[in-house]
Amino acid sequence: MKRIAILGSTGSIGTQALEVIEANPDSFELEVITAHSNADLLIAQALAFKPNAVVIANEDLYDKVRDALQHEDIKVYAGANALNSVVEMGTVDMVLTAMVGYAGLQPTIRAIQAGKEIALANKETLVVAGQLITELAREKGVNIYPVDSEHSAIFQCLAGEFHNPIEKIILTASGGPFRGRSAAELQQVTKAQALKHPNWDMGAKITIDSASLMNKGLEVIEAKWLFGLRNDQIEVVVHPQSIIHSLVQFEDGSIKAQLGLPDMKLPIQYAMGYPNRLKSSFPRFNFLDYPQLTFEQPDLNTFRNLQLAFNAMEQGGNMPCILNAANEVAVSSFLRDEVGFLEMSDIIESCMAKVAYIANPSLEDYVNTDREARLRSTELVKR
Ligand code: NDP
Ligand code: MG
Numbered sequence: 001m002k003r004i005a006i007l008g009s010t011g012s013i014g015t016q017a018l019e020v021i022e023a024n025p026d027s028f029e030l031e032v033i034t035a036h037s038n039a040d041l042l043i044a045q046a047l048a049f050k051p052n053a054v055v056i057a058n059e060d061l062y063d064k065v066r067d068a069l070q071h072e073d074i075k076v077y078a079g080a081n082a083l084n085s086v087v088e089m090g091t092v093d094m095v096l097t098a099m100v101g102y103a104g105l106q107p108t109i110r111a112i113q114a115g116k117e118i119a120l121a122n123k124e125t126l127v128v129a130g131q132l133i134t135e136l137a138r139e140k141g142v143n144i145y146p147v148d149s150e151h152s153a154i155f156q157c158l159a160g161e162f163h164n165p166i167e168k169i170i171l172t173a174s175g176g177p178f179r180g181r182s183a184a185e186l187q188q189v190t191k192a193q194a195l196k197h198p199n200w201d202m203g204a205k206i207t208i209d210s211a212s213l214m215n216k217g218l219e220v221i222e223a224k225w226l227f228g229l230r231n232d233q234i235e236v237v238v239h240p241q242s243i244i245h246s247l248v249q250f251e252d253g254s255i256k257a258q259l260g261l262p263d264m265k266l267p268i269q270y271a272m273g274y275p276n277r278l279k280s281s282f283p284r285f286n287f288l289d290y291p292q293l294t295f296e297q298p299d300l301n302t303f304r305n306l307q308l309a310f311n312a313m314e315q316g317g318n319m320p321c322i323l324n325a326a327n328e329v330a331v332s333s334f335l336r337d338e339v340g341f342l343e344m345s346d347i348i349e350s351c352m353a354k355v356a357y358i359a360n361p362s363l364e365d366y367v368n369t370d371r372e373a374r375l376r377s378t379e380l381v382k383r
Contacts, residue, residue, distance in 0.1 A: 004272065005032035005092045005116075007083060007107055008099030010041045012203045013121045013147065013264060017096055018045060020269045024278055032086045034099070037061065043068040050074065052091055055082045057103075080106075087111035094272065096147070097122040100205050101328050102370055105129060109363070112142045119271040121147035123222045124328075128321045129366050130225030144226065145271035150219055151226055152267035153245035153258035158227075159275075161250065166227065170247040170255075171219055172239040173298060174199050176211040179240060183302050189341045191334065199242040199262045208331045209305075212344060213298060217309020218327075221320050224313060231313055236306070238296040243285065261285050304345040312352065318361040318369040319352060325373035326351035333381045351377045 004021065008014045014033070021028040034055040035042040046054045046069055053075040056065045062078035069076055077086065080103070087095050087107050095111040096119040097104050104122035111118060112133065120126070126133055137144050146152050150171045158166075177196050178186060194211040195204060202210070209215035220234050245267075247257040260266060263282050270277070300307040305327070312323040330344035339347065355373045358365050 001029055002027065002272065003029045003031045003091055003093045004096060005034075005087055005089070005094070005111075006030070006096045006098055007034050007087070007104065007122075008036075008097070009033035009045055010035040010038040011098055011100065012201065012206075013096075013098035013268065015041075016265050017098060017268050017272070018049065020265055020272060021049070023280070024269070024273070027273060027276075027278060031092050032089065034083055034086065036099070039064050039068075046072065046074055053077065053086050053089065055079075055086055057083060083107040084110045087116060088114040092116055094119055096268075096272065097125065098147075100124070100203055102128060102324060105366070108133065109136065112136050112140055112144075115140055115142060117142060118144045119147050119268070120144050120226075121268075123148055123218050124324055126222045126225045127218050127324045128370065129361075129363070130221060130320070132361075132363060132366070134225045134228075145274050146222075146226055147264075147267050147271045148219060148222065149262070149264060149267045150246040151223060152270055154223065154227060154248055156258045156270065157246075157248040157256040161248075161256075165251055166229065166233065167249045167251050167253075168233045168235060169223060169227065169229065170235045170237055170249065171216060171223060172242070172244050172246050173213065173216040173236055174210065174242045175238040175240050175296070175298070176213065178211055178303075179238065179296075181302070183342065186302065186341050191337060194334070194341060198240070200264070202264075204335060205328070205331055208334060209327070212305045212341070213303035214305035214309065214327055214331075214344075216298070217306045217312075218324070220306075220309060221313050231310075236298050238298050239293065240296075241290055241293055243290055243293055259285060305348065308345065308348050308352065315357070316359070318355075318358040318365060321361070321366050321369045322352050322355045322373045323348060325370045326377040329374055329377035329381065338381055347377050347380045350380055 030049045030051045036057045039061040055077045059078045066076045094117040098121045104125045108125045242262045249255045312319040326348040330347045333339045
């Protein structure tokens with residue numbers, strides 16, 4: 001029985017993780033759930049699952065959550081600091097980091113410091129501070145299990161192969177809703193179009209990142225740290241059907257792939273249940289429904305965010321942190337109709353050129369870099 005804390009239980013990954021827990025009562029127990037602003041859903045989840053503790057990060061909503069749960073034996077906390085504390089609770093075995101963005105960094109660090117296993121959905125954490133996080137995890141003997149479907153695929157391909165060196169990995173990308181479009185066409189695209197992903201139903205931020213291919217760029221950096229790879233060992237191929245979730249090539253030239261219908265519940269369950277494959281009733285894949293699986297080069301000239309992410313990884317240091325902060329500002333500005341789709345890349349590129357580079361950042365450097373990059377990119381939005 002694993003006792004789970006879910007950071008971001010009200011989101012796309014969080015709600016699917018709750019479905020996995022509900023379907024596997026003999027394997028998982030829910031200890032903690034947290035949300036930012038969706039107090040109604042957090043309350044409903046708390047009443048249904050009776051966790052030990054809940055956190056509402058938005059402190060203005062504390063009274064509402066506390067009042068709604070006053071007759072339950074559930075501790076209610078509020079604020080960002082409470083997120084850092086609940087992950088340390090003695091009754092928690094594993095923390096599923098399913099909150100979005102840089103906000104996941106501090107609680108993930110605290111969970112690792114407390115020796116908790118991590119099921120990592122919050123890829124921004126590894127993009128911002130991959131070196132620091134992976135070194136800390138090694139020092140504490142903590143395993144980080146990937147939830148991202150591509151990284152789960154690679155992890156699944158590596159089962160039984162951990163002593164065999166990887167030659168390279170190939171991350172698949174759907175290409176998003178704008179695959180094949182020219183830069184001129186992208187000039188005109190709307191928020192509503194960008195929010196319509198062909199294969200996956202996800203939170204707004206990652207859906208925009210998927211449309212701009214920044215999601216794949218973040219995943220390249222995430223993979224580097226998760227699997228300890230050199231930059232030249234990571235490739236991206238566009239695979240519009242999203243059936244092959246990613247591939248590993250070994251030193252004898254053999255390639256292993258993991259396949260399945262696009263459904264995040266499988267990688268969530270694999271991360272939480274590792275090393276076991278729990279029986280599930282997820283829909284099964286049928287090859288005859290997909291007579292063609294196709295592959296293309298990503299278009300790095302049109303989808304500049306992917307190139308910018310490769311550049312940031314190449315430069316290392318705090319550059320991926322700058323990229324991430326600028327991207328978070330750019331995406332939320334795009335979602336507020338303040339900038340166009342292509343302007344997001346302009347903001348990120350300018351910000352990468354403006355914020356001071358630090359080759360070997362400390363945690364404090366990351367915090368300062370994130371703050372400065374947000375200020376700079378917000379100025380760029382207003383221009
Ligand atoms: P959602 O936007 O659907 O959910 C985000 C969750 O985080 C919500 O519970 C939200 O609370 C909470 N949250 C947001 N901001 C804060 C904050 N500042 N402090 C505390 N909690 C916060 O995102 P997704 O579920 O789509 O994605 C979560 C993470 O998983 C991301 O890093 C994403 O890249 C990654 N991921 C997602 C996939 C997917 O299929 N969705 C696939 C692979 C990776 P509330 O809603 O209450 O405001
Ligand atoms: Mg992914």
